[in-house]
Amino acid sequence: MPEQGGIAIPDEIAAFNDEIVAIRHDLHRHPELGFEEVRTAGIVAAKLAEWGIEVHRGVGRTGVVGVLRAGNGGNRSVGLRADMDALPLHEETGLPFASESAGRFHGCGHDGHTAILLAAARYLAATRQFDGTVVFVFQPAEEGLGGARAMIDDGLFGRFPVDEIYGLHNSTITPHGHVHVSPGPVQAGADFFDIVVRGSGGHAAHPHAARDPIVASAGLITALQGIISRHTPPREAAVLSVTAINSNTAYNIIPETVHLRGTVRTLDGALKKRIAQRIRAVAEGVALAHDVRVEVDIRDAVTPLVNAAEQADAVAAAARAVVGDANVSTDWRPSMGSEDFSEYLTHVPGAFFSLGHHGDIPLHSPRFVLDDGILPVGAALFARLVQDRLPPEA
Known part of the structure; x- marks a missing residue:
């Protein structure tokens, strides 16, 4: 298991990281706004199917759900969520893979979140070191258009029940690889x-x-x-x-x-x-x-985002195993920003956490640049959460 600056990344994730970065750059070059993520959803669905994961398209209009089962038929299930939509913003980064769609830009890093969850899905499908079911939720329209509610209204938890759910967001206000998670209210x-x-x-x-x-x-x-x-x-x-x-x-x-x-x-x-x-x-x-x-x-x-105590503790434990004790904080001061992952938490317990990366240009700036270095870190965190919460039988 190689280390990235003291961060433990599974060999399998490190081996295919270049492909995941390429997917992220492609999504960045072709951003789509909320409920218009047709191309993005198509790429996500194709990759999940390629890796042997059961795929369901059109959940909440343009959402995608992947289902992966492993082990001896354990009846517990864990949900992992990533958002896919871009912002109605003109990009000014000058990146070689900058947006080719005028007035559309992944200025919040959702292309990175999608790539992280894809990497976790690929790793879990390849290793299957868990006992139960993982539900991969690729959500449309997080940026104020109600994508989470659309998926829930379309029967997300009835069709794909989970016992708990987790999500993450990139952060430029904490150091690279630093995880922030706390129980209780964390987003307005x-x-x-x-x-x-x-x-x-x-x-x-x-x-x-x-x-x-x-x-x-x-x-x-x-x-x-x-x-x-x-x-x-x-x-x-x-x-x-x-x-x-x-x-x-x-x-x-x-x-x-x-x-x-x-x-x-x-x-x-x-x-x-x-x-x-x-x-x-x-x-x-x-x-x-x-x-x-x-x-x-x-x-x-x-809805206000309120982390459940047990699941927040689970994130902290998984994070300590991946990024080390020094890179985990459990005193996340609530933010007045909003995140519609909160809607899932009104139905099932779960936790939302932030993952720091290099760069000091804030989210939603036309010059925001996501650090590709967090892609394998986020994937390793999601994978470890699944393995911890759905441990394989000895």
Whole structure:
């Protein structure tokens, strides 16, 4: 078993790593947005079938599920998940395998996550050193489009039952090969909101003859921030951000409407609901104060991600075996970013963890570069988890 800077990589994974890197580069060159991952899904399905893994396509529209059984018919099962979608972002990395699709870019590293799970699947299919069933979940549309819910609604856990499930995400804020995992809340839930403020337009020189939605919107934005500072307990983390304001572009016209959009992030589902109620109440008050109409649409996008204690401990134990004690942290401070792996955890216990890599350009930047060096590390971690949780009979 060779070591990569003190990290133990199984010989089989090291032997085919160049092929896995090539697959990752190909996926990077041809990124696909959420629910459009037809080419990506085709590559995933073809590789799984080539390695003797049972393949199911079209789960949650463009998702792929692989099923692998080994051992003496053990009745336990473990799920492993990777996301496949890219971002609607123009790439500025200058890489030789940069995106060939304008305005589409794997700026979050999902091409790497897909390659990692493929490598783990190939290794487990070749070695079969476990007793039970592994379900490989290749998910579409993680970037805010509800891919996890789509797979669940399509019967994921009814058709492919698992006792527990695991997922990972690359990280540029921790050292190469460093694993972060903790029990409890680790990622925020998210709501998305659209608010339309409707007034009556007119000439900018005669504002008294109009009902100005811009002034009302300014008051609304300020009042919305008071929900966090004055209606949220100080010890409970919450964020409310207005991220877009769209209206008229002329200098001398008071417009009819202003369209606001934004997001709410919390670590507690009940708090998320209370904030949504306050947004609607504040909007009603602003409408009355400014004699305008305010229409509010709030969508529950992602559930808070809460790791189960047993499965978080299992990740930490597997990680210590692969990357060493010094490269494992179990004090992961919760992030206000969201990850729809959380949806799986509302159905079965599991854990989500981060894997650090070289590079300091953040996720979702047009210059983000994934370090290929983490591909065999992530694969080894997934494989070790399966072997630990589904140990073969002696």
